[in-house]
Amino acid sequence: MYKSRGRKANAMTRNPNMREAILSAAELLFSTRGFNAVSIRDIALEAGANPGSITYHFKSKDGLLLEIYKRHCGPMNRRRIELLVAARRVRDIQDRLEAIVRAYMQPAFSSSSDLAGGGARFTRLRAVMSAEGNAVVGRIIAEIFDDTTNAFIDAIAESLPHLPRTTIVWRSQFLLGALYYTLVNPERVTRLSRGEADGGDMAEAIEQIVSATVASLQASDINHIDSASRRIKPVQQRALATARKRKENPPD
Structure with a gap:
């Protein structure tokens, strides 16, 4: 029994490229179908492996996705921190903020x-x-990105001490949205600008997002305004809608 298990493990590790083939296959399928719709069997078929090889190397589909994130985001996060260290040494506040955001982008x-x-x-x-x-x-993203993201939020907070950290968190979230959409759909910029801008121009995209993000970070904080005064509560909205309906359709 123990010899059989040993032979099975040796067979799984015999092909040194199998682990990479599984990672590449999973990345392809996850990027086209999503995580939920892809099974271990689907990945094994795409990689030319058997399902046991996947569980041997990665334990589970969750472990496989985590490894995909690690191999791409590890180098990216390390580079971000290197650039952030240099950005924090910039003396001028405006230049420092731009350097911090650029270090992230x-x-x-x-x-x-x-x-x-x-x-x-x-x-x-x-x-x-x-x-x-x-x-x-969500758990994988938190494990991979939260420490690095918090380092950038802290650096921005040090540069803008008058802003609550929660406000910086909100505005940093908007930066992520802009980053994702620009990376995934650059041709939209080219189309909407009628060809006057090139959405695939990486340097231009970075500077445009840096400019917009820094302006957002420097905008006035809205937290001092009473939130209740800026919106009508849902109950009040329903009451107003009912009153309008009765006025438009009076009873016979």
């Missing part, structure tokens, strides 16, 4: 343009995963 664009490393495909995968809203994906 540049590695993402460089990663997405790395065709040999599957960067464009991984960018699509990230967009699909975010849209799916899967709890497993």
Whole structure:
């Protein structure tokens, strides 16, 4: 029995490229179908492997997705931190904010343009995963990105001490949305500008997002305004709608 298990493990590790083949197959399927719709069997078929090889190397489909994120995002996050360290040394506040945001943006664009490393495909995968809203994906994203993202939020907070950290978190979230959409759908910029702008121009895209994000970060904080005074409560909305309906359709 123990010899049989040993032979099975040896067979699974005999092909040194099998692990990479499984990763590539999973990345392709996740980027086109999403996480939920892809099974271990689907990945094995695409990779030319058996399902046991996947569980041997990665334990589960969750572990496989985590490894995909690690191999792409590890280098990107390390580069972000390197650039952030340099950005925090800039003295002028305006220049420092721009350097901080640029430090976050540049590695993402460089990663997405790395065709040999599957960067464009991984960018699509990230967009699909975010849209799916899967709890497993949420945990993986938190594990991979939260420490780095918090480092950038803290750096921005140090540069803009008058802003509550929660406001910076909100505005950083908008940056992520702009980053994702620009990476995944650059041709939309080209189309809407009627060809006057090139959505695939990475340098231009970075500078446009940096400019917009810094302006957003420097905008006045709205938290001092009473939220109740800026919106009508749902109950009041329903009451007003009912009153209008009665006025338009009086009883016989």
